[in-house]
Amino acid sequence: NxxxxxxxxxxxxxxxxxxxxxxxxxxxxxxxxxxxxxxxPSPATLGGELGDLELTGTTEEKIQQLLTEQINPAIASHGGVASLIRVEGSVAQLELGGGCQGCGLAAVTLRQGIERAILDAIPEIDEVVDVTDHAMGANPFYA
Structure with missing residues (x-):
């Protein structure tokens, strides 16, 4: 409170x-x-180098580490957050929330930043799918 x-x-x-x-x-x-x-901490760009970040564990755990340590700190400046929903085979399903949900640039952020970072860092993944209901975004970020 x-x-x-x-x-x-x-x-x-x-x-x-x-x-x-x-x-x-x-x-x-x-x-x-x-x-x-x-x-x-000054976050690396979404598609930037991993630096000292060492991803370990299952594919899901690696994605969660990347989201927590690199991706979400970068998109937090716009009030955004990315969450892993599930991994099916080599496909990661993500949901964007906060300022990213409903934002007109969410697809660009996903493809040019989030997806690139995941594909570069986690070889088990070859596709990232956005499962967000962007029509329900209550407070999207507007640049």
Whole structure:
């Protein structure tokens, strides 16, 4: 609870939000909420080098590590998040949420960034499919 406002955070995201500050903000378009996280690691570009990231485990675990450590920190600047739904054979099914759900550039982000990063890093995968219901996006990011 933050000043009478209930804030729900996914358990697996708690560690990523340590040190963040949730506060009221106004950008001229009206009041809103903003989050400042001063200790954000500078994320590699979505299709960038893995650097020290060593992917281990099952194919699903490798994809989840890549999403958590590289992809989601990069798309978080637009309020976006990518989640692994399932892997069937060599096909990874992802769902985009937050600012990515309903965004007109979601397909570009998926193909030129997320898919490229997954295909480059995880040889067991040869296709990435977006299973997001973009019509249900309540707060898409607009550049």
């Amino acid at each position: 933050h000043g009478g406002l209930d804030v729900a955070i996914a358990f697996d995201s708690v560690e990523n939000l340590r040190g963040a500050v949730l506060d009221r903000s106004g950008d001229g378009a009206g009041p809103g909420l903003g989050m400042r996280k001063p200790n954000v």
